[in-house]
Amino acid sequence: MVGNEERKAKRRPAARSKPAGQKPVGQKPGKQEAGGPRPDPALDPREVQKFAALADQWWDPAGPMAPLHAMNPWRIGVIRDAICRQFGGDPAQRTPLVGRSLLDIGCGAGLLCEPMARLGAEVTGIDPAAEVITAARLHAEEQELRIDYREATVADLAAEDRRFDVVTALEVVEHAEDPERLVQEAAACVAEGGLLVVSTIARTNRAWLQAIVAAEYLLRWLPAGTHDWRRFVQPSELARWVRGSGLVVQELRGVTWDARTGRFVDAPRPDVNYLLVAARL
Amino acid sequence: MTEFDVVIAGGGLTGLAVAAGIGRIGGRVLVIEQERIDRLVEPTFDGRVTAVALGSKRLLDRYGAWDAMAEHAGPILHIEVGEKNSPANVHYDHLDVGQEPFGWIVENRDLRKALIARVDALPSVEVVAGHRIQAFDRTPARITVDLGGRSVSARLLLVTEGRFSRTRAMLGIDTEEWDYHQRALVCTLAHDLPHHGRAVERFFPDGPFAMLPMRGLRSSIVWALEERLAEEVAGLNDGLFLAEVAERFGDALGELELVGPRFSYPLRMVMAERATDERVALVGDALRGIHPIAGQGWNLALRDVDAIVDLVTERLSAGLDPGDAGTLAAYASRRRLDGISMVAITDGITRLFGNDLFPLKLARETGLAVVERLPPLKRLFMRHAMGTLGIGES
Numbered sequence: 001m002v003g004n005e006e007r008k009a010k011r012r013p014a015a016r017s018k019p020a021g022q023k024p025v026g027q028k029p030g031k032q033e034a035g036g037p038r039p040d041p042a043l044d045p046r047e048v049q050k051f052a053a054l055a056d057q058w059w060d061p062a063g064p065m066a067p068l069h070a071m072n073p074w075r076i077g078v079i080r081d082a083i084c085r086q087f088g089g090d091p092a093q094r095t096p097l098v099g100r101s102l103l104d105i106g107c108g109a110g111l112l113c114e115p116m117a118r119l120g121a122e123v124t125g126i127d128p129a130a131e132v133i134t135a136a137r138l139h140a141e142e143q144e145l146r147i148d149y150r151e152a153t154v155a156d157l158a159a160e161d162r163r164f165d166v167v168t169a170l171e172v173v174e175h176a177e178d179p180e181r182l183v184q185e186a187a188a189c190v191a192e193g194g195l196l197v198v199s200t201i202a203r204t205n206r207a208w209l210q211a212i213v214a215a216e217y218l219l220r221w222l223p224a225g226t227h228d229w230r231r232f233v234q235p236s237e238l239a240r241w242v243r244g245s246g247l248v249v250q251e252l253r254g255v256t257w258d259a260r261t262g263r264f265v266d267a268p269r270p271d272v273n274y275l276l277v278a279a280r281l
Numbered sequence: 282m283t284e285f286d287v288v289i290a291g292g293g294l295t296g297l298a299v300a301a302g303i304g305r306i307g308g309r310v311l312v313i314e315q316e317r318i319d320r321l322v323e324p325t326f327d328g329r330v331t332a333v334a335l336g337s338k339r340l341l342d343r344y345g346a347w348d349a350m351a352e353h354a355g356p357i358l359h360i361e362v363g364e365k366n367s368p369a370n371v372h373y374d375h376l377d378v379g380q381e382p383f384g385w386i387v388e389n390r391d392l393r394k395a396l397i398a399r400v401d402a403l404p405s406v407e408v409v410a411g412h413r414i415q416a417f418d419r420t421p422a423r424i425t426v427d428l429g430g431r432s433v434s435a436r437l438l439l440v441t442e443g444r445f446s447r448t449r450a451m452l453g454i455d456t457e458e459w460d461y462h463q464r465a466l467v468c469t470l471a472h473d474l475p476h477h478g479r480a481v482e483r484f485f486p487d488g489p490f491a492m493l494p495m496r497g498l499r500s501s502i503v504w505a506l507e508e509r510l511a512e513e514v515a516g517l518n519d520g521l522f523l524a525e526v527a528e529r530f531g532d533a534l535g536e537l538e539l540v541g542p543r544f545s546y547p548l549r550m551v552m553a554e555r556a557t558d559e560r561v562a563l564v565g566d567a568l569r570g571i572h573p574i575a576g577q578g579w580n581l582a583l584r585d586v587d588a589i590v591d592l593v594t595e596r597l598s599a600g601l602d603p604g605d606a607g608t609l610a611a612y613a614s615r616r617r618l619d620g621i622s623m624v625a626i627t628d629g630i631t632r633l634f635g636n637d638l639f640p641l642k643l644a645r646e647t648g649l650a651v652v653e654r655l656p657p658l659k660r661l662f663m664r665h666a667m668g669t670l671g672i673g674e675s
Binding site for chain 2: 069
């Protein structure tokens with residue numbers, strides 16, 4: 001814990017030196033027009049700042065986002081296959097997602113947006129942290145990819161009345177102040193016949209051991225304090241919120257680290273990290 | 282400028298195998314070979330044979346290249362290792378570990394023909410022969426190579442040019458080299474009597490001698506000798522040469538007759554100081570060329586191929602960058618241990634058997650005899666020789 005506080009303290013000045021530091025990170029950009037500040041229930045400012053401090057290291061596969069880099073092939077595979085099933089398309093093709101619009105909520109520096117763009121999707125990535133959006137834009141330019149990155153919350157998008165073929169919210173609901181509302185707003189952005197993909201961590205003893213004790217304290221894959229067990233979401237809760245938003249759950253898959261092959265693979269139960277696919281019929 | 286996922290420098294067996302593996306899932310691959318393609322399959326270009334271990338055969342099968350090789354492949358059913366004039370011989374029978382042969386002896390040109398045919402059938406793979414990389418340039422997103430008049434760019438450059446790679450030197454990757462001061466004499470023999478799939482390896486104070494069973498009534502000789510002696514033997518006329526062979530090997534195969542030319546290759550171990558560089562990975566002998574004593578050279582190279590093809594195809598099918606730092610780090614860590622242990626094993630065997638000190642000789646004989654009497658250890662040795670440890674199956 002002490003080490004973590006020190007680390008945070010060291011990074012804070014760097015985060016503030018960026019132009020976006022002029023306004024408090026995590027508040028909606030459009031709040032002035034809306035007439036005075038109002039708390040955004042889907043967002044906890046402390047949670048946002050935590051990730052903004054990590055932006056520069058985001059793309060380092062051995063850096064603090066190493067677990068996401070490691071999990072990426074698995075989750076991309078599942079999402080790609082789900083989109084191909086829903087809209088038609090051959091997952092073995094190099095660009096099976098051509099013609100699909102995709103919104104990634106809490107896109108960070110673009111770990112999901114970039115591969116989805118390479119697979120052919122027209123990608124919009126939103127994140128409330130200005131610093132990571134800047135990092136994401138720089139990286140996409142470097143990779144010669146066209147991605148629409150915006151410093152925005154899902155509430156902004158929902159308010160704009162835009163709809164997407166696919167909406168993804170990966171490893172974000174466990175950082176939201178009001179996860180149910182986040183899921184509802186994400187679902188509102190899904191076009192008719194489209195998909196919502198949410199991944200998070202279950203609130204189980206096993207998840208506490210693996211995602212917090214092991215990943216943050218023993219293996220140091222993630223900085224201590226990255227996750228708060230009380231914010232983890234049970235698959236049944238997530239499914240209830242999704243159904244409450246008028247969507248139908250298509251798929252629920254757990255994922256686990258396979259030490260033998262050094263990869264993430266399907267888990268027998270969704271009791272730690274899991275991913276849910278739902279459709280708006 | 283043409284864009285590829287992967288550019289491969291070197292259209293030898295290893296480079297072609299990588300191209301077959303990546304092209305299989307539609308990865309856009311360019312293979313750059315400095316020789317003309319027709320020259321590569323001429324009988325005088327490469328007289329060597331390769332021992333394709335069981336694990337390697339399974340890999341080639343997955344890449345769709347084995348079928349065309351199979352008709353030229355001689356199965357190895359028995360392996361005999363020992364010393365001349367010594368009672369200690371180790372005999373391995375493939376039936377001790379399963380139904381399948383230990384491996385197959387295939388002429389390099391047959392391997393090459395099959396791989397070229399396979400690669401030709403893949404629409405996303407292009408081969409340019411008669412060219413070499415003149416210059417290269419790297420950005421964070423890609424590597425661009427200049428072929429002298431044509432520029433191509435890719436996410437990843439794989440160097441498969443063998444142990445004396447030019448591109449590796451251009452990249453500034455240093456090597457550790459060890460000259461064994463030996464040459465390998467290689468040739469093909471026809472004989473009267475069947476070899477029954479028996480591979481024989483005998484160790485002499487001046488170097489190891491191997492007789493490898495090819496398809497039909499033919500065998501390949503791989504005979505390593507100290508440099509000056511090698512030159513002498515290479516200078517003998519065919520009749521005297523065959524007499525020397527009979528002296529080493531005996532008359533178990535009846536009358537021997539030379540088929541085709543005799544070749545001679547220098548034996549050197551070369552290890553690159555690192556497996557990767559920004560947007561670059563070394564694969565096969567360019568990464569580390571080992572002593573051919575245990576017949577593991579290409580099998581070890583194919584384990585590199587397996588690792589890089591696996592990583593690159595996984596990343597391509599997920600829209601991920603196949604040449605980013607994460608991929609390269611994963612490749613380097615997957616290959617580190619395997620490469621070092623094989624260099625140590627073959628180098629150790631060479632030094633042990635290339636020495637005529639009495640205590641060592643005794644230790645060798647005891648060592649071999651002990652292996653013969655301990656079936657579990659023997660099976661482990663055999664499985665290692667077959668290369669089924671280390672190549673993933675799927």
